[in-house]
Amino acid sequence: MSEQEFDIAILGGGPVGSALALLLARATPRPGRIVLLQSDSSSLYGHAPAADPRVLALNQGSRVMLDSIGGWPGEAAPIRTIHVSQRGRLGRTIIRNTDFGVPQLGCVVRYADLHASLAHAVAASGVRIMTGPAARIDSQDAHGVTLSQGDLRLRARIAVQADGSPAGPPRREYRQMALITTARSSQPRDGWAFERFTQEGPLAVLPHPEGGGLQSIVWCSAPEHAQALRALAPEAFSEALTQTFGTRLGSLTIEAPVAAFPLALNLRKQATDGRVVAIGNALQTLHPVAGQGLNLGLRDTATLAAALRQWLAEPGADPAGALLQFERQRRPDRTLTAGLTDFMSRGLATRCSVVEHAGGLALLALDLSPSLRAPLARHLLQGLRF
Ligand SMILES: Cc1cc2nc3c(=O)[nH]c(=O)nc-3n(C[C@H](O)[C@H](O)[C@H](O)COP(=O)(O)OP(=O)(O)OC[C@H]3O[C@@H](n4cnc5c(N)ncnc54)[C@H](O)[C@@H]3O)c2cc1C
Incomplete structure (x- = not known):
């Protein structure tokens, strides 16, 4: 062979x-x-990329990055106002784009659209694409890594795991499922994204990329409740959704099947193992509460590409220094973001005042003001009451 x-x-x-x-x-x-090795079977969650029902809230930094590499999809819904509230408590926090003097706080895109636009750009980039059975890392030595994809055997000086598959068992099972669907609101509000914390988990109602009063729903709740909700007829599901969310957008009527995603926290201690390096969901899988997973994964890619730039001019050299640089540079962001989303998924839902802490989607706005990141993090973490 x-x-x-x-x-x-x-x-x-x-x-x-x-x-x-x-x-x-x-x-x-x-x-x-x-070479980009893509599996032709469905993802970890059981969906082919073109049929993945996820929508993703992306911050301005991700948008600029994806735009610059030609991967930004045609349809995106801007988020200009974020409304954070807590079921059973009075009050709310509102964050506006004008607070930061920017045209928008973030955008919502369909996973499937993003996947298609990136695949299109990769096809035109000169990178080799190999689609087939799931690829595997077979072994590595001091000079490179041996991989296989079906009958095909490959040798690379560095292998990057971007397969979305975490190593080992989850660090935390959230005992929550995210239910994803699309709903039409009877009183839409252009550019508004809502995150409502409930006893069982957060419910996000986002502007849908298609517009026209459509909303993307990400509803996290206990697995038994999620299963029961999923079994409901569309009318009954819509009623339960409107009741949990409240009437800020009038009534919500679902217009798509309800898909379920189990939620867990995975966080590799080390991003690198010799000449193998993990990024994105393969490196960390977060609760979707604050819409941070892909935003964080894209920051992994930018840092890794920058760390490897010099090495790429001389790929016969030892990449250990570049990979160590990547490992060191990514640790603080990974630890902080995983810690915040983990805390919010459990702590904010039940114990703390959302109004006081401005959690959840509001994190998207932090990208616009890096100086706020550390103080907010400290504030959130010091507010912990376990
Ligand atoms: C319900 C939900 C809502 C979310 N909302 C947001 C949000 O609002 N904002 C946000 O930033 N993030 C969000 N996320 C997180 C986001 O979806 C992930 O962080 C992101 O998809 C990770 O991208 P990835 O490329 O690392 O992995 P994936 O998207 O999982 O892609 C991995 C790819 O690798 C392929 N593959 C798998 N194994 C192999 C193999 N052995 N060989 C070759 N190919 C392989 C798979 O088929 C897949 O195409 C959400 C996640 C969930 C579950």
Whole structure:
């Protein structure tokens, strides 16, 4: 069996792996020495990328990055106002784009659209794309990594795991499911995103990329309740949704099947293992409460591409220094973001005043003001009452 040789092999052509492929293609004079290995079976959650029902709230930093690599999808709904509230408590927090002097706080895109636009850009980038059975890392030595995809064997100097698959058992099972669907509101509010904390988990009602009064729903609740909700007829589900969310958007009537995603926290201690490095969901899988997972994964890609830029000019050299730099640079952001979302998914729902802490989607806005990140984090963490 012959072996094909590459500088970098990326396992997984999800949004993170594709974004990395595009960034690396720009950083090397030999994009054909980078290979993107994409599995043709469905993802961890059981959906093919083109049929993945997720919608993603992305911050302004992610938007700028995706735009710059030609991966931003055509349809996106801007978020200009974020409304955070807590069921059973008075009061709310509102964050507006004008607070930051920016046109928008973030955007909502469909996972499937983002996947398609990134795949289109990768196809034109010169990067080799190999689609087939799930790829595998077989072994590594001091000079590189041996991989396989079905009968195909490959050798790469560095392998990047961007397959969305965490290593080992979850660090925390949230005992929550996220129910995803699309609803039409009878009194839509242009550019408003809502996050409502309930006893069982957060309920996000986001503007849908299609517009026209459509809302993307991400409803996190206890698994038994989620199963019961999923079994309801559409009319009964819509009624339960409107009752839990309240009447800020009038009534909510669902117009799509309800999909379920189990939620857990996974966080690898080390991003690198010799010449193998993990990014995106393969490195950390978060609760979706604050819409941070892909935003964080895209920051992994930007840092890894920057760390490898010099090495790509001389790929025969030892990449250990570049990979160590990546490991060190990513640790604070990964730890902080995983800690915040973990805390919010459990703590804010039940114990603390959301109004006081402005949690959840409000984190999207922090990207606009990095100086707020550390003080807010401290504030949130010091407010912990376990
Ligand atoms: C309900 C829900 C809501 C979310 N909302 C948000 C949000 O609002 N904002 C946000 O930023 N994030 C959000 N996220 C998180 C976000 O979806 C993930 O962080 C993001 O999809 C991670 O991208 P990825 O490319 O690392 O992994 P994935 O999206 O999982 O992509 C991995 C790809 O690799 C392929 N693959 C798997 N194994 C192999 C293999 N062995 N060989 C080759 N290919 C392989 C898979 O088929 C898949 O295409 C949400 C997540 C959930 C569950």
